[in-house]
Amino acid sequence: MVTDAAAAVADIPSGARIAAGGFGISGIPSVLIDAIAALGIRDLEVYSNNCGTDGQGLGKLLERGQIRRVVASYVGENKEFARQYLAGELEVELTPQGTLAERLRAAGVGVPAFYTRTGVGTQVEQGGLPWRYAPDGSVAVSSPPKPTAEFDGRTYLLERALPADFAIVRAWKGDRHGNLVFRKAARNFNPLCAMAADITIAEVEHLVEPGDIDPDSVHLPGIYVDRVVVLTPQQASDKGIERLTTRGHVRGES
Structure with missing residues (x-):
């Protein structure tokens, strides 16, 4: 037990990898998010189904410029997110929703990587998805190609687990x-x-x-x-x- 949210997050440093629960803004840890916002830490790498909405949930950390990188499966409800991404202020790794769930689960059970059919034959496999733009609109960082292997005559691609420092x-x-x-x-x-x-x-x-x-x-x-x-x-x-x-x-x- 911890006395309050501020005490619970007090040791989270700048640059930490944070896995944040919730689906949309259902079940989000809003009180802990507010405490992190008040803490003022920066350069966070966030793993979440989405990044909140404007002014709600993780959107509050976005507005304060506290997030450097996001791994998510859906980001369509946040105008500030889109602005930061297109302006080159935010790095974004979009990943299929089921793959994101399994990457988190794999980290929790000690599996470093796994093979999946999801994304085979697309840019998820081939690489080249824009993770971060440069201020001039060119692509500064793009996704790398993923290793593949054949099992029983079908191609699968390798996805790595997604361990976090804090959840x-x-x-x-x-x-x-x-x-x-x-x-x-x-x-x-x-x-x-x-x-x-x-x-x-x-x-x-x-x-x-x-x-x-x-x-x-x-x-x-x-x-x-x-x-x-x-x-x-x-x-x-x-x-x-x-x-x-x-x-x-x-x-x-x-």
């Missing part, structure tokens, strides 16, 4: 030993990010006593979690909406 995740329920339960879409990347890091910090909405969570209901065992931060009711309920959709008036309805 920040958000759980719906947890105990002080770090046994965690996630809700719905929040379960997609939070457990994988937690597995991939040397030090994992979890913010928890509802803290329960050890033993209160049925072992069969634990989504992530405490062996992967190093620090637990308990959220206040206000912090737990403060959740953003990525895209608000409302039902318009239908003719004939009163």
Whole structure:
């Protein structure tokens, strides 16, 4: 247990590799992200499904210029992200979503690399994808080609694991030993990010006593979690909406 989010992230240095959980802005560790923003560290390399939206989630770190490099599978909801990338201020490694998940999982179980069919015959295999632009619009850094191998008559490409120095995740329920339960879409990347890091910090909405969570209901065992931060009711309920959709008036309805 850690007293608060500021104490939990205090030893994260500039240049750290951070795996950040969440799917869109569902299940993001928003309180820990705010604490990292306040810490003012820079040159971060972030591994996440996406990089938040403008002014929300990891988007706050982007706006402050704290992120140097992003490995993600989707970045389409953030105008500042696009601006920094096209201006050559941000390095971006786009990777297929399932491959990103497996790269994180592989890091968590000690597998250095794996073969997959995803990306075979595309620029993912061949290289040349623009990772970072120069200020004049030319490509300063591009993706390298990936090694391939044949198995049972089919071609596979080699993807490397994605180990992180720190992971920040958000759980719906947890105990002080770090046994965690996630809700719905929040379960997609939070457990994988937690597995991939040397030090994992979890913010928890509802803290329960050890033993209160049925072992069969634990989504992530405490062996992967190093620090637990308990959220206040206000912090737990403060959740953003990525895209608000409302039902318009239908003719004939009163």
